[in-house]
Amino acid sequence: AQSVTQLGSHVSVSEGALVLLRCNYSSSVPPYLFWYVQYPNQGLQLLLKYTTGATLVKGINGFEAEFKKSETSFHLTKPSAHMSDAAEYFCAVSDAGTASKLTFGTGTRLQVTL
Amino acid sequence: DGGITQSPKYLFRKEGQNVTLSCEQNLNHDAMYWYRQDPGQGLRLIYYSQIVNDFQKGDIAEGYSVSREKKESFPLTVTSAQKNPTAFYLCASRPGTGLTDTQYFGPGTRLTVL
Numbered sequence: 001a002q003s004v005t006q007l008g009s010h011v012s013v014s015e016g017a018l019v020l021l022r023c024n025y026s027s028s029v030p031p032y033l034f035w036y037v038q039y040p041n042q043g044l045q046l047l048l049k050y051t052t053g054a055t056l057v058k059g060i061n062g063f064e065a066e067f068k069k070s071e072t073s074f075h076l077t078k079p080s081a082h083m084s085d086a087a088e089y090f091c092a093v094s095d096a097g098t099a100s101k102l103t104f105g106t107g108t109r110l111q112v113t114l
Numbered sequence: 115d116g117g118i119t120q121s122p123k124y125l126f127r128k129e130g131q132n133v134t135l136s137c138e139q140n141l142n143h144d145a146m147y148w149y150r151q152d153p154g155q156g157l158r159l160i161y162y163s164q165i166v167n168d169f170q171k172g173d174i175a176e177g178y179s180v181s182r183e184k185k186e187s188f189p190l191t192v193t194s195a196q197k198n199p200t201a202f203y204l205c206a207s208r209p210g211t212g213l214t215d216t217q218y219f220g221p222g223t224r225l226t227v228l
Binding site for chain 1: 118154155156157158159162172202204206213214216218219220221222224
């Protein structure tokens, strides 16, 4: 069965600092990986996704993530944090063994301070 | 504007009452999903439907029921059998059942059972 682990339920960075949100997955077959963002009391919005091909994926709002098969990781990064990046971030995985279902991590809340 | 609507945004019910949450999409998507979100637990799948008149249980279906009589609508009923119904409920849809298809989320309904 597939699973997702997000290390760190809360991450705090200063405005302008590097953002690094960690995601590790477990899957017995090649995975498809997603990062979503959720602002308070709202639905989830797709930031980026990895399907096949280039392992460095660029998304919206300056975020990117790199698929590393050897480390079973798909960490999300942004070079310079902005106050508007404060939100909760979810990593998710799907694979051929689970039809069209996504399995989500427990989320990481990003705080951005002045 | 295409999208997913969920109504109402906030819902209060007395213990022991059934309640139905609405989810409508005008994206012409085949697949629809219901998730429950609790603090620190990520999103958990309740039910999903890949085609009209067909649906499957997710990971936490007990105490919930759904119907899919129309492509654009996927209402969720929280029954009195659900032991702890207070939560944030999210509806999602995706174009088909391809593994790389993006899931799009509605704005959510926050249910509080008093």
